[in-house]
Amino acid sequence: MYKLHLIFKYLRKRRIAWVSLLAVTLCVTMVLVVISVMGGWLRMFRTSFHGLSGDIIVQSGSLSGFPYYNEMIAEIEKLPEVTAGVPVIQTFGLININNRKTAGVQVFGYPADKIGKVNEFPKSLWRQYNQWLEWADGAAIDPRDRLELREQYGLDVIRPGGPLLQLTAEERDHLRKAVPEATKKAEAARQAINKATDPAEKDGNVHDFEDLIWLSRRMQELADSPNDGIADPYEREMIRKQLGNIIDDPNERLKPNDAERAAARAQAEKRLASASFKPFLPPDEYKAAFRASNPNAKKDFIDSVTKFDGMIAGTGVVNIHKDAQGKFVGRQDFLYRIPVSLTVMGVSTTGKLEFGGGHERNYWISDTSRTKVWQYDSNTVYVPFDVLQGDLGMEAQQAEQDGKPITLPARTSEIHIGVKEPWHSSTQGLIAIRDKIKPIINRVLEEKARQGQPYNGALPTVRTWEESQAKWMGAIEKEMVLVTGLFGMISVVAVFLIFCIFYMIVVEKTRDIGIIKSVGATSSGVAGIFLGYGAVIGIVGSGLGFLVGYLIVHNINTLHGWLGEVLHVQVWDPEVYAFDTIPNTMEPVRVAWILGIAVIASVIGALVPAIRAARLNPVEALRWE
Amino acid sequence: MARTTPQAASPTPPNKTESILSARGIQRSFRMGDSVVQVLKGCSLTLREGEFVAIEGRSGSGKSTLLHIMGALDECEGGAVEFEGQDFTQMSSTHRSWLRNKKFGFIFQFYHLLPELNVLENTLLAAMIENSWLSFRSNRKALHARAIELLEQLGLSHRLKHRPSQLSGGERQRVAIARALMNNPRVLFADEPTGNLDVETGRQIMDVIEKLHRDSGQTIVMVTHDRALAREADRVLVLKDGKLEKAE
Numbered sequence: 001m002y003k004l005h006l007i008f009k010y011l012r013k014r015r016i017a018w019v020s021l022l023a024v025t026l027c028v029t030m031v032l033v034v035i036s037v038m039g040g041w042l043r044m045f046r047t048s049f050h051g052l053s054g055d056i057i058v059q060s061g062s063l064s065g066f067p068y069y070n071e072m073i074a075e076i077e078k079l080p081e082v083t084a085g086v087p088v089i090q091t092f093g094l095i096n097i098n099n100r101k102t103a104g105v106q107v108f109g110y111p112a113d114k115i116g117k118v119n120e121f122p123k124s125l126w127r128q129y130n131q132w133l134e135w136a137d138g139a140a141i142d143p144r145d146r147l148e149l150r151e152q153y154g155l156d157v158i159r160p161g162g163p164l165l166q167l168t169a170e171e172r173d174h175l176r177k178a179v180p181e182a183t184k185k186a187e188a189a190r191q192a193i194n195k196a197t198d199p200a201e202k203d204g205n206v207h208d209f210e211d212l213i214w215l216s217r218r219m220q221e222l223a224d225s226p227n228d229g230i231a232d233p234y235e236r237e238m239i240r241k242q243l244g245n246i247i248d249d250p251n252e253r254l255k256p257n258d259a260e261r262a263a264a265r266a267q268a269e270k271r272l273a274s275a276s277f278k279p280f281l282p283p284d285e286y287k288a289a290f291r292a293s294n295p296n297a298k299k300d301f302i303d304s305v306t307k308f309d310g311m312i313a314g315t316g317v318v319n320i321h322k323d324a325q326g327k328f329v330g331r332q333d334f335l336y337r338i339p340v341s342l343t344v345m346g347v348s349t350t351g352k353l354e355f356g357g358g359h360e361r362n363y364w365i366s367d368t369s370r371t372k373v374w375q376y377d378s379n380t381v382y383v384p385f386d387v388l389q390g391d392l393g394m395e396a397q398q399a400e401q402d403g404k405p406i407t408l409p410a411r412t413s414e415i416h417i418g419v420k421e422p423w424h425s426s427t428q429g430l431i432a433i434r435d436k437i438k439p440i441i442n443r444v445l446e447e448k449a450r451q452g453q454p455y456n457g458a459l460p461t462v463r464t465w466e467e468s469q470a471k472w473m474g475a476i477e478k479e480m481v482l483v484t485g486l487f488g489m490i491s492v493v494a495v496f497l498i499f500c501i502f503y504m505i506v507v508e509k510t511r512d513i514g515i516i517k518s519v520g521a522t523s524s525g526v527a528g529i530f531l532g533y534g535a536v537i538g539i540v541g542s543g544l545g546f547l548v549g550y551l552i553v554h555n556i557n558t559l560h561g562w563l564g565e566v567l568h569v570q571v572w573d574p575e576v577y578a579f580d581t582i583p584n585t586m587e588p589v590r591v592a593w594i595l596g597i598a599v600i601a602s603v604i605g606a607l608v609p610a611i612r613a614a615r616l617n618p619v620e621a622l623r624w625e
Numbered sequence: 626m627a628r629t630t631p632q633a634a635s636p637t638p639p640n641k642t643e644s645i646l647s648a649r650g651i652q653r654s655f656r657m658g659d660s661v662v663q664v665l666k667g668c669s670l671t672l673r674e675g676e677f678v679a680i681e682g683r684s685g686s687g688k689s690t691l692l693h694i695m696g697a698l699d700e701c702e703g704g705a706v707e708f709e710g711q712d713f714t715q716m717s718s719t720h721r722s723w724l725r726n727k728k729f730g731f732i733f734q735f736y737h738l739l740p741e742l743n744v745l746e747n748t749l750l751a752a753m754i755e756n757s758w759l760s761f762r763s764n765r766k767a768l769h770a771r772a773i774e775l776l777e778q779l780g781l782s783h784r785l786k787h788r789p790s791q792l793s794g795g796e797r798q799r800v801a802i803a804r805a806l807m808n809n810p811r812v813l814f815a816d817e818p819t820g821n822l823d824v825e826t827g828r829q830i831m832d833v834i835e836k837l838h839r840d841s842g843q844t845i846v847m848v849t850h851d852r853a854l855a856r857e858a859d860r861v862l863v864l865k866d867g868k869l870e871k872a873e
Contacts, residue, residue: 002753009741511737518737519750520725521754617699619690
């Protein structure tokens with residue numbers, strides 16, 4: 001009883017012990033943040049890379065690829081553990097976006113109908129998947145989108161946007177009262193135009209004046225309109241910007257209800273299952289858009305735009321990025337009306353460029369993909385597999401050998417293979433399947449050789465996704481061990497700090513120890529006071545450390561954004577760390593380990609002082625000055 | 626858990642004439658630099674139940690050391706100390722801790738109160754050490770009542786929540802007496818209990834000790850250098866040249 005009593009008395013009265021408490025708190029916070037960010041980073045890497053590639057990859061190291069992939073896939077898909085095998089072409093190309101941007105990009109050729117079976121690429125798409133999810137999660141659906149949802153997708157459950165934006169009697173009343181203010185503001189803006197000398201400032205004032213003049217008239221109109229007066233989102237936003245919250249926020253009005261959310265989610269799942277490269281706007285819209293941006297184009301050419309294929313662009317390629325508040329900007333609708341051209345260079349098996357150079361093709365951007373892996377999102381575009389195969393000269397071709405016509409088989413650069421659970425998430429399981437696939441590949445090639453079929457291309461190798469990304473992931477694993485080790489070593493300082501402070505307390509409390517012993521406390525009891533004291537410091541310190549660490553890790557992206565704004569420091573560079581967000585989750589098992597070690601370390605720090613206190617002779621302790 | 630008695634409690638209550646504590650041939654030396662000073666050269670003393678014995682001696686004569694050895698606080702180099710017929714000098718330190726907690730009470734010249742605890746908590750210290758957290762909680766009322774009763778008897782009932790630093794010397798010594806009496810000790814050891822007090826306050830403390838002896842028959846061993854104080858005991862022994870003699 002006295003131990004507990006004294007521990008809490010000492011904790012409250014001996015402020016010096018708070019320094020050790022602070023040290024434990026800081027160390028726990030530090031290690032938790034580092035481990036969580038690094039561990040989270042590795043986890044993100046694994047999930048993202050795994051999500052982007054098949055579980056097992058058959059690939060050739062050569063740009064010319066390898067043949068007989070269809071036969072291989074047919075054989076591989078016979079394995080009961082395999083869900084599907086999908087050919088993928090990976091190459092490089094030059095993209096030209098509406099004559100504004102030309103850049104080198106990584107090009108993936110995906111068969112749209114099958115790719116979802118081996119990786120999670122469809123889940124990275126905006127138009128076809130994430131936009132629906134955003135709506136399902138309650139983002140405002142603007143009136144045009146509502147119309148499209150109802151008409152194109154037949155989702156009658158989505159309410160039309162107009163009635164949602166109808167003004168209430170109260171709002172009309174507010175508008176009527178605010179008209180004089182708008183007029184006054186317009187007059188003020190007019191006077192400011194005359195006063196302004198700086199042309200830019202003058203322009204701004206002119207703009208304001210025009211807005212306000214239009215607004216005061218429109219507000220009067222709306223206020224006087226019968227019950228069905230509708231203020232569209234643009235009007236609502238402008239009124240709110242110029243005159244405050246006298247009417248509702250359009251986003252509030254346009255938020256979906258439960259039925260709409262359920263419909264959006266169901267549609268997301270449907271779209272996910274049938275992700276495609278098809279341009280999704282009506283051909284006339286594309287024609288109009290193309291005519292607008294190419295006024296001198298001939299009619300034939302303008303008509304041909306309806307036949308352009310769709311391309312899915314990585315967000316970075318079309319400059320969709322996060323702003324300072326962490327919101328995505330640049331995702332405007334016009335993006336899907338921009339024609340782009342992609343030039344790829346096919347390489348023959350002899351190492352020469354096919355078609356005497358590059359092959360150019362026009363596409364519409366049909367969607368954007370955000371995989372969250374910077375290397376992909378910043379410079380990758382995805383196009384239909386067969387289109388890319390043709391452009392690269394990798395499709396089946398007729399040739400002549402020793403005077404006889406032969407068919408050179410079509411080639412691919414990779415086969416991505418999806419595997420069922422439980423093998424899917426186990427390294428050992430994947431290695432076992434890999435070892436089953438290797439002989440299948442060899443068997444197919446041997447069979448073809450026996451039949452005397454030609455072989456054009458490099459020999460493929462079979463690797464699990466982890467093996468194919470080993471260079472990256474091994475480096476991250478090592479970095480994590482290194483950083484954790486370094487911070488762990490720094491934390492040892494906390495143990496020494498506790499040791500010093502406790503030693504000081506024991507020396508200072510020598511006489512008290514004598515008193516306690518003279519009243520009958522045993523040596524182990526006295527040791528218990530100081531060990532318990534250390535444990536309490538450890539428990540409270542790691543508790544506080546956990547709290548602070550949790551808050552930091554949970555808000556790390558906000559903190560990082562804030563640091564960037566205030567100090568102009570950007571620690572987390574997506575180009576270096578591969579992801580555009582800092583991992584912000586904690587792993588319970590790791591956290592438990594760290595907290596446990598912190599408590600044990602605190603007790604260890606208190607151990608030597610506790611033993612010294614226990615060994616004190618009571619008479620000598622009582623005489624201590 | 627309450628600490629269990631390492632031995633069976635003495636079967637019959639000892640009567641007034643029975644010896645309760647006896648020291649035989651106690652020897653103790655201290656190292657002072659290179660030389661060894663033999664402070665106690667074979668001291669023997671038998672204490673009877675209810676007796677008030679004073680040990681008188683000059684400063685540095687070793688009287689406090691003798692008291693500490695008899696009270697199981699210190700160890701001797703030769704001789705034996707028997708309490709209730711058992712020599713505790715050969716027993717474990719845990720047993721000696723138990724004796725100090727349950728059977729002996731100490732009053733020191735410098736009071737030796739714990740500065741972080743208030744008057745009531747200081748008084749309860751022996752009971753806190755004796756009881757586990759659970760048994761203290763369950764006996765809390767009785768233990769508090771006992772401590773408060775003691776403090777009332779010593780005139781400190783209005784000082785329960787005060788810290789030692791807020792008390793006068795006399796008050797501190799009375800808190801120390803209350804703490805020593807908390808577990809009903811069979812022997813009370815007083816080491817120069819008035820040594821740090823003025824004459825008037827020292828007198829009051831002596832009155833308390835005498836009253837304890839007179840009214841409750843408390844067995845007391847007191848060490849002092851003050852002959853006048855020593856005279857108030859039943860029996861006075863003088864420690865001289867490392868040996869105990871009867872006072873003249």
